[in-house]
Amino acid sequence: MDQFEFEDETAKATGAPLEIKKKPRFKIFKGSTARKIPSRTERRYDDERRRLIADGTLVDHPSVSGLLVFTRDYESNSASMAAGVISGGGNFSGPEKWFEVGSGEPFNDWLGKRL
Structure with a gap:
């Protein structure tokens, strides 16, 4: 499985698509990190982040202060949503x-190249 990395300042995550299609999940x-303080004023994924914190996923x-860590793999609806959850918002x-x-x-x- 091909793996991908996303970084936003000190947060660093590794992940992979769950399918090959135009907008894959x-x-x-697990072990990836996310910013504790959102990096953007737009907080598009606040509700999802709160849910992940409440259920212990984050x-x-x-x-490392200022970071959250994923305690298990997390499946998002898209690569954009995954990036938004890690950074704490943004489009x-x-x-x-x-x-x-x-x-x-x-x-x-x-x-x-795969579509």
Whole structure:
């Protein structure tokens, strides 16, 4: 399975698409980190982040203040939603912000070659 990385300042996540289609669902892997304080004024994914904190999927990082850590894999509706949950908001073009581990190819380009 090809893996992709997303970074937003100190937050760093690894994930992968769950299917090959135009707008695939996207999995964030356990151990990935997310910003505790949102990076954007637009808080599009606040409700989802609150739900993930409430159910224990996102918890305070044990050694790095300002970060949350995923305690289990999390399946989002899209690469954009995954990026928004990690950054704490914003309207990201997720396919342009996730990069293949190793090659650095943007997810958008990677996916386009497979459709």
